[in-house]
Amino acid sequence: MTSQPQTLNFHPLRGELYDELHSRPFQVLPCPAAVTHIALLTDDDQRDAQFRHLQELHVLLGEPAPTAEVSCFEATFGHLRVRRETHMEFASYTFINLAPGPHHRPFEHTGASLLPKGWLERLSGTVVAAFHLDLQTVNSSPNNDLGLVRPWFEGKRLVGSSPQEGKARVWGSFKLHSDGFGRFMVLNQSLSNSQLGRLTHRLMEIETYRLMSLLALPQARTITPRLNEMDQQLAEITQALADNRSIDEKAILAELTDIAARIEAFRAQSTFRFSATRAYHRLVLTRLEELREDELSGHLTITEFMTRRLTPAVKTCESVGDRLEDLSRRVDRASDMMRTRVELAIQSQNQQLLASMDRRSKIQLMMQHTVEGFSVVAISYYLISLLKMALDTAAASGFSFNKSLVLGIAIPVILLAVFLGIRFIHHHFIKLARRE
Known part of the structure; x- marks a missing residue:
């Protein structure tokens, strides 16, 4: 009598796996x-x-x-x-x-x-x-x-x-x-x-x-008309995209989202039932093979009856399941096309916006140069006015000099100095902006 080895590590479900066959x-x-x-x-x-x-x-x-x-x-x-x-x-x-x-x-x-x-x-x-x-x-x-x-x-x-x-x-x-x-x-x-x-x-x-x-067959018959409607709806959307028509992208995306939601709802309702139908059908075919039937008195055998009536019903359920999967993929592709179209439209709008901003920047720069010219004149005017007040004060104090000559010589010098100072500040800020 052979004893069972005690050193082997047996799977805890090993006994249940043996019992399952019996x-x-x-x-x-x-x-x-x-x-x-x-x-x-x-x-x-x-x-x-x-x-x-x-x-x-x-x-x-x-x-x-x-x-x-x-x-x-x-x-x-x-x-x-x-x-x-x-x-x-x-x-x-x-x-x-x-x-x-x-x-x-x-x-x-x-x-x-x-x-x-x-x-x-x-x-x-x-x-x-x-x-x-x-x-x-x-x-x-x-x-x-x-x-x-x-x-x-x-x-x-x-x-x-x-x-x-x-x-x-x-x-x-x-x-x-x-x-x-x-x-x-x-x-x-x-x-x-x-x-x-x-x-x-x-x-x-x-x-x-x-x-x-056959429990899935009524469900397949109920889903089919709605799939036909969604199929037609999706075909019209795809044709509109193919023709490159002017469409309301927001409305189309909402429509595609609604179709996708309905498809997922149908899949959630039917996936288990359709999978069970395929499994049960395979079991039926297996049991029919095990019967090993012969024809009796010219009547349909059970296998002939089943394959003639049951198999088309199962194929109907399978076709509805396949249509759900196909529609889901087509909606995804249409959504991708719509997103691409929207992204291209957004990029075009962004380019137009950037071009508009570039034009505005040029106008602002021209205005800035104009303002800088006025600033040179205004600053020079105030500096010359201050210089004149200083010369008047000096003349009143007893200094002897030609006030008009000094003021005439100072005017171009002040204008040049103000202009060079403003240009220096302008170039300084440009260099800072480029380093940033």
């Missing part, structure tokens, strides 16, 4: 049996309420209630088997009537028939998928199937196939019946209980994931 085992189903499958959209509060409701079921049936919630719970109460699975956004319930009787009428006693009265109606969540499966043992030829199954589908058009290399036949209408549930009938010819359980589980997943993948 967390949702296939059913082992007897035949005949009646199965009811329900899938409900749930939030956290509803999920907690569902677990408490499951505990209540155990109490009503006289069994010990579970204490901890698990991703896949299964319990058997006599002839009733209950299975609950929790997923990312929905929870599924499978109710199996293990002994409906050897001669029971299909869909008369369903998997939910053994539940306590009123318990199912009080289940929290929004029902997306709800359908019955009736499992029957047959030894007859497939040619006799229509006469056997058609009365139980209320005259609706049937889809049929022979999966698992002809060991069973599956019939369904993929429509709601008078009780508000869908219906499938599995005619088992030679499948074992475990094979029948796997086939039934795949059918339940196909129908559940089909409906979950």
